[in-house]
Amino acid sequence: MRDWIPVLPFGTLTPVPESAIRLEGVSKRFTIVRRRGVTLKDRALALLTGQRERHEELWALRDVSLEVRAGETMAIIGPNGCGKSTLLQLVAGILEPDAGSVSVKGRVTSLLELGAGFSPDLSGRENIFLNASLHGIPRAEVAGRFDRIVEFAELERFIDTPVRNYSSGMYMRLGFSVAVHLDPQAILVDEAFAVGDESFQRKCLRKLKAFQQAGVTIVLVSHDLALVEQFASRACLLGEGSVEGVGAPSEVIARYHELAAAGGGTPEARRWGNRAIEITGVEFLTAAPEGRAVARTREPFALRLSYRAAQPVEHPVFGLAFYHEDGTHITGPNTKMSGFDIPAVTGDGQIEYRIDSLPFLPGRYLVSAAVYDADLIEPYDHRDRFATFTVVEGGSRERFGVIELPARWVLPGASLAH
Numbered sequence: 471m472r473d474w475i476p477v478l479p480f481g482t483l484t485p486v487p488e489s490a491i492r493l494e495g496v497s498k499r500f501t502i503v504r505r506r507g508v509t510l511k512d513r514a515l516a517l518l519t520g521q522r523e524r525h526e527e528l529w530a531l532r533d534v535s536l537e538v539r540a541g542e543t544m545a546i547i548g549p550n551g552c553g554k555s556t557l558l559q560l561v562a563g564i565l566e567p568d569a570g571s572v573s574v575k576g577r578v579t580s581l582l583e584l585g586a587g588f589s590p591d592l593s594g595r596e597n598i599f600l601n602a603s604l605h606g607i608p609r610a611e612v613a614g615r616f617d618r619i620v621e622f623a624e625l626e627r628f629i630d631t632p633v634r635n636y637s638s639g640m641y642m643r644l645g646f647s648v649a650v651h652l653d654p655q656a657i658l659v660d661e662a663f664a665v666g667d668e669s670f671q672r673k674c675l676r677k678l679k680a681f682q683q684a685g686v687t688i689v690l691v692s693h694d695l696a697l698v699e700q701f702a703s704r705a706c707l708l709g710e711g712s713v714e715g716v717g718a719p720s721e722v723i724a725r726y727h728e729l730a731a732a733g734g735g736t737p738e739a740r741r742w743g744n745r746a747i748e749i750t751g752v753e754f755l756t757a758a759p760e761g762r763a764v765a766r767t768r769e770p771f772a773l774r775l776s777y778r779a780a781q782p783v784e785h786p787v788f789g790l791a792f793y794h795e796d797g798t799h800i801t802g803p804n805t806k807m808s809g810f811d812i813p814a815v816t817g818d819g820q821i822e823y824r825i826d827s828l829p830f831l832p833g834r835y836l837v838s839a840a841v842y843d844a845d846l847i848e849p850y851d852h853r854d855r856f857a858t859f860t861v862v863e864g865g866s867r868e869r870f871g872v873i874e875l876p877a878r879w880v881l882p883g884a885s886l887a888h
Contacts, residue, residue: 489575490656490687491538491561496570498531498556530556531711533570540576540655543688545702545719547695547726552708554691558582558658561689576655576687577605581646590634594625594644597633601648615651622677623647624670643670650677656687668744675701675847695723696840696852699802720799741856743849747779747786747815747841752857755822763857766864767874771828775821775839777851782816787846790823791838792830793855794872800830806846829873830861 531553538544546554559565560572562580588597598619602612620629623643633641650657659678678701681688692698698705698719705722707714715725754763755772765771775788789804803823805812812821837859840852868874 488540489537489573490540491536491575491689492571492573493534493536493557493560494571494573496531496534496557496560496567496572497529498553498560498565499568500528500530502526502528529711531560531567534708534711534713535570536706536713536716538656538687538689540687541685542703543682543690543701545698545705545722546689546691546708547693547698547705547722548708548714553711554708555582555660557708558660558689558691562658574656577653578656578658579605579649579652579654580658581649582658582660588633588641588645591632593632594620594623594629594636597644598648601645602652605652607652619647619651622651622673639667646674650674650681654681654686656689657681658689660691661693672847676845679847695726696849696854699723699799700846720802723797723799726797741851741853743840743851745851746781746783747777747850749775749777749839749841749851749853750818751776752837752839754857754859763859765828765830765859765861767829767831767861767866768827768864770824770826772822772824773837775823776818777815777821777841778818779815782814783850784814785844786812786815786850787842787844788812788821789840789842791840791855793836793838795834795836798872800835800872804840804842804846806844827876828861828864829875831866831868831872831874832861832863833872834858834860 534553534557536544536557546557548554556565558580559582560567561574562578562582563574564580564582589600592600595616598616599609599612603609620626623640623646625640625644628636628640633644636644657678675697678688682701688701690698690702702719704717705719706716707722707726715722753774753776754765755774756765756770773790777788787804787806789802789806791802792800794800805821835858836855837857838852838854839856841850842848842852843850866874
């Protein structure tokens with residue numbers, strides 16, 4: 471069932487339902503045709519010898535149930551071929567389920583096939599009005615936003631040129647700009663940030679952030695787990711067309727790592743950023759003799775990041791992420807959340823992170839280090855899980871989980887505390 475509200479004028483506020491998107495028992499099947507040959511000769515031979523095409527059923531999704539609450543950002547993650555894009559196409563109405571139901575409330579903008587509906591013989595200007603009309607937006611309403619659409623797409627010089635002469639990047643930028651200026655109540659995003667150059671990608675991320683602050687529902691498919699952890703309020707992990715888990719992004723990403731490790735693979739551990747500031751190394755100041763990175767539970771712990779900035783950079787944000795060896799994301803502190811403002815950095819420098827009493831239980835841990843701009847959007851350098859250290863016994867008798875809480879047991883009313 472698809473429940474659409476009437477198209478309303480720009481700027482009209484309507485009550486947003488508690489559940490914006492609901493999938494109940496959804497399954498989707500595709501038929502794959504396997505031919506014996508691809509050339510005319512091969513097909514003629516197959517016909518003469520009685521060979522037939524083989525049809526194979528592929529279930530992209532099986533019995534998927536998922537609810538996206540109004541105003542939240544839900545990330546869909548998982549390995550290639552697990553059904554992420556199929557799920558979004560079902561929500562967008564591009565596909566229909568073979569079983570189950572999909573319910574959507576509110577005006578939905580899809581960033582799946584940017585520029586779909588553009589006519590190559592029409593100019594960018596004409597296509598803006600055409601594309602908006604396909605969404606039921608009156609011409610007069612579009613005219614009021616026309617300049618902003620063109621400016622966002624960075625196509626002022628080419629807006630009266632037929633789009634058949636656009637590069638693929640120009641085409642997709644225009645499609646993205648039109649889509650995000652249609653006052654959506656829900657947005658579907660499928661790796662759409664490959665649009666344009668890095669500067670334009672950051673502009674798209676800022677637009678996404680603005681939608682979040684305005685209470686727009688967002689469903690995001692991405693392989694960029696750092697982006698998922700930064701933007702999503704919840705995440706859903708798909709595996710071979712089924713839901714493997716739904717919850718806090720850090721917990722779902724940890725489950726993803728766990729499944730990938732069990733299958734012999736590793737999710738995208740890598741390094742990215744424009745290197746305006748470069749993280750050149752990490753040093754564990756509590757390292758044992760012989761230089762081994764060993765720490766003890768309950769003892770002081772400190773690490774030092776070294777960095778290099780070729781030019782002055784104002785208000786950078788340094789951050790860390792600690793992971794247990796099983797993939798569990800334990801914590802992700804950064805200087806901005808700690809209220810530690812760094813006015814500017816330049817040249818070679820160092821910054822330390824100190825813990826008075828390490829709460830980590832014995833085990834092996836991995837560290838990511840990153841430095842971003844003040845808005846946590848522009849990555850200068852992000853090094854994912856590039857250093858490891860080991861925690862050994864340090865006085866704690868705790869053995870379950872990965873951390874020891876600074877807490878104690880108390881019997882109310884008793885004089886003794888345990």
